[in-house]
Amino acid sequence: MPASAPLPCIALIVAGGSGQRFGAERPKQYLDLLGKPILRHTLDAFLNHPRITGVQVVIDPAWRAQYDRAVAGLTLPEPVTGGATRQDSVRNGLEALAALAAPPARVLIHDAARPLTDAATIGAVIDALDETPGAVAAVPVADTLKRGAQGLVGATVDRDGLWRAQTPQGFRFADILGAHRAAAGLALTDDAAVAEQAGLPVRLIPAKEDNFKVTTPDDLTRAARVLMAELGDIRTGTGFDVHRFTEGDFVTLCGLRVPHDQGLDGHSDADVGLHALTDALLGALAAGDIGSHFPPSDPRWRGADSARFLRHAADLVAERGGIIAHADVTIICERPKVGPHRAAMAARIADILGIAENRVSVKATTTERLGFTGRGEGIAAQAVATIRLPG
CATH class of the missing domain: 3.90.550.10 (Spore Coat Polysaccharide Biosynthesis Protein SpsA; Chain A)
Incomplete structure (x- = not known):
């Protein structure tokens, strides 16, 4: 029976x-x-x-x-x-x-x-x-x-x-x-x-x-x-993203709308900070990249809030029984100034990931007016994420 x-x-x-x-x-x-x-x-x-x-x-x-x-x-x-x-x-x-x-x-x-x-x-x-x-x-x-x-x-x-x-x-x-x-x-x-x-x-x-x-x-x-x-399996992933400037009056960085005299061109909201960090988490999991999970050819993601992408990556870590130990994002641009918004950006990332704010770092730097960011043509971001998975 x-x-x-x-x-x-x-x-x-x-x-x-x-x-x-x-x-x-x-x-x-x-x-x-x-x-x-x-x-x-x-x-x-x-x-x-x-x-x-x-x-x-x-x-x-x-x-x-x-x-x-x-x-x-x-x-x-x-x-x-x-x-x-x-x-x-x-x-x-x-x-x-x-x-x-x-x-x-x-x-x-x-x-x-x-x-x-x-x-x-x-x-x-x-x-x-x-x-x-x-x-x-x-x-x-x-x-x-x-x-x-x-x-x-x-x-x-x-x-x-x-x-x-x-x-x-x-x-x-x-x-x-x-x-x-x-x-x-x-x-x-x-x-x-x-x-x-x-x-x-x-x-x-x-x-x-x-x-x-x-x-x-x-x-x-x-x-x-x-x-x-x-959680003995410690993994680190890195991510990098770039978006060019276009017409607009704000840019989205690390989940915040920052006033600016230009916008960023992208299929979603062009948030280079969250895109780079999403790739860092996916890399730590060996789970592909942001494009494989959210193809830019898919109209569903046009203008999408990049917090959805980052939350998805965090959920994948949780599904594996892991935790996010640390996230570090560096914004690379001449303008706008990131310093006044860094604390709010870190708080927003912590909220999306469901981790403490003291596990998130947001920094900014310039390229001393060298290269495309130095010429004011766009913004780049790089990120590192550390996760722990069951050994």
């Missing part, structure tokens, strides 16, 4: 916390981790898993702009508004899933600040739901435990049978929805505790130490070390 189709399983990513213990200027899930927000690493882990049929995020709307930046380029449903506590936020997310035309049979609930969850753990939690209503990723306690009393050791706690709960925590959807509804108003520490309160069995799934929650700056440094070890 043919195997039955797998049951639908949606990952509910809880990203509504403020991260006050971290002490950053914004919630920790939106902080940069090797070139992209922590939340984006977390989402990629579930979106790329073959047994996850959908992803729903719960957020604090006060940080909507940061959320939009983190998920740029992804196809996700509208985020759900979180509640006053994590428990409230999870319940809101579950209610949103219950309102779907076809609610899922299973749900994995996961902390946005756990960006290093591996595919095997996700799969093992899902598998356990064939036999039990709930399952939680966890790590056995290895350290000796002490109960403190006024700064002194009060007693040694037997660690036999003790586990440190992580996420994802998986459940049969109807069971955990009912359990959360019944637990409204109670202060429970995690979703497994909600299930326990309802009398639901929850299986322990051995997970990895690397599946830790980023709570402090030291945790962020540790996560970066783990990712650096996994």
Whole structure:
């Protein structure tokens, strides 16, 4: 007999916390981790898993702009508004899933600040739901435990049978929805505790130490070390582009319209900076050049915003499981002056790529009035991009 189709399983990513213990200027899930927000690493882990049929995020709307930046380029449903506590936020997310035309049979609930969850753990939690209503990723306690009393050791706690709960925590959807509804108003520490309160069995799934929650700056440094070890294939690509001047009253450089007494001639918006950087990323991937992905003979790209080209190249890096470590663009021209716009250009590139601004450099130089740029006939740009791919 043919195997039955797998049951639908949606990952509910809880990203509504403020991260006050971290002490950053914004919630920790939106902080940069090797070139992209922590939340984006977390989402990629579930979106790329073959047994996850959908992803729903719960957020604090006060940080909507940061959320939009983190998920740029992804196809996700509208985020759900979180509640006053994590428990409230999870319940809101579950209610949103219950309102779907076809609610899922299973749900994995996961902390946005756990960006290093591996595919095997996700799969093992899902598998356990064939036999039990709930399952939680966890790590056995290895350290000796002490109960403190006024700064002194009060007693040694037997660690036999003790586990440190992580996420994802998986459940049969109807069971955990009912359990959360019944637990409204109670202060429970995690979703497994909600299930326990309802009398639901929850299986322990051995997970990895690397599946830790980023709570402090030291945790962020540790996560970066783990990712650096996994992303061992470091690649560098270069790009170069030229466009001649034509009639106009502005030029587009690195995603910005810069006033000028001429324009640039090109099939798209003739943005030499973004064209060069797109080629640099494609070169690092050994994925051809901008012309092979966006042929100038194709009328679809006439007058197109070159941000689309650069975003495409960034998406290809993400599809390979990689990150963009650094981007460096040099604009070569006599006029217009680039200096007043450099910071805004770097910010625009960072926004397109979904990376931190301190990973983008924009510079400008002249050719001392030599050559076609020196004669004021056009603008050139060269770019270098560094990416990291799984080794």
